[in-house]
Amino acid sequence: MKTRDGQRPDRLRLYTHRACLGHDPGASHPERPARLQAVIDAISAAVPDPDWLDAPRAxxxxxxxxxxxxxxxxxxxTEVAPGATSLALDPDTLLGHGSAEAALRAAGAGIAAVDAVMSNAPRRAFCAVRPPGHHATATTAMGFCLFNNIAIAAAHACDAHRLQRVAVVDFDVHHGNGTQAIFQADPRVMYLSSHQSPLYPASGGVEERGVGNVLNQPLAAGTGSDGFRSAWRERLLPALQGFRPQLLLVSAGFDGHRLDPLAQLELDADDYRWLTTELVAIAERHAQGRVVSMLEGGYDLDALRESSVAHVEALLG
Incomplete structure (x- = not known):
């Protein structure tokens, strides 16, 4: 993207792809294409002359x-003809004609973003993609998720770039059970999550520790800004600091917002701005400023617009 004076900063790269709009689980489904369009439109309006890059296929x-x-x-x-009824992989997760291409581009965005920040071209990247990913396990598509985009990015960072300390921070209102399950025996990857509990997918208890690389913070419905920030300030951020990540990956779900119809955590956009600012500071201290963020949940369009802009502005610093 260009700044107001026409210079290209090396601070943030934006990835998306029109194919991610082609995954259509149906007009009544919460995870609809309009979510992504709202995020792209809001960021494009808020960031001067944004330079959106096409996500490659994984x-x-x-x-x-x-x-x-x-x-x-x-x-x-699986072949699904255009206009045919989508195939249900589970009650909430549907596969349509454009779903495979969308999933390949969503996963590819995270890989490209990791390569970019590891080359020090930008220091940070945001991937506006869908379907989301953090519920998908090694063997199962679930919870609106086909492939686990953030886990694919983390594995790429470890294997292709030989990193030994990659942190995945997940502030989606739902626990990222898939990401945790994939890495719970891999000490190279630390997984930290705050999430409403009880809530889908009924995982993410404090007793789930992996090999010491998993840290969960369940939050009650109605927790609000003060409780959310306290949980991160007092428990999760100090643990992340102690891990000294070489790269910070973010599962950026905005469904904890007070307007969201699927949860009741009662957050607002300033909470996402605050936490992102704290994460950037830790990345500056330990990871040469390297942060890759990927869109996860968020199902109210106004909340998505407001929260994604706050998040990206904080990534820009």
Whole structure:
């Protein structure tokens, strides 16, 4: 993107792809294409002359770092004709004509963003993509998610860039059960999550610690800004600081917003701005400022617009 004086900063890169709008689980489904369009439009209006880059496709070998062959075949090789009824992988997760291409581009965005920040071209990146990813496990598409985009990015960072300390921070209102399950035995990746509990997918208890690399903070409905910030300030951020990440990845779900119809955490856009600012400071201290953020949940369009802009502005610093 260009700044107001026409110079290109090296601070933020934006990735998306029109194919991510082609995954259509139906007009009544919460995870609809309008979500992504709202985010793109809001960021484009708020950031001067944004330079959106097309996300590449992830390769099958890149996906196979975290997913088994059966899941790849189910998503990529199932033919759904244009206009045909979508195939239900579970009650909430549907596969349509454009879903495979959308999933490949969503995963590819995270890989490209990791490569970019590791080359020090930008220091930070935001991937406005869908379908979301953090519920998908190694073997199962679930919770609106086909492939686990953030886990694919983390595995790429570890394997292709030989990083030993990659942190995944997840502030989506739902626990990222898939991301946790994929890395709970891998000490190279630390997973930290705040999430409403009880709530789907009924995981993310404080007793779930992996090999010491998992830290969950369940939050009650109605927690609000003070409780959310206290949880991060007193428990999660100090743990992240102690891990000294070489790269910070963010599962940026904005469904904790008070307007969101699927949860009741009662946050606002300033909470996302505050936490993102804190994360950037830790990345500056330990990771040469390297942050890759990927869109997860958020189902009220006004809340999505406001929250994604606050998040990106904080990434820009």
């Amino acid at each position: 390769s099958r070998s890149q996906l196979s770092r975290v997913h088994d062959d059966a899941l790849l075949a189910r998503v990529l090789d």
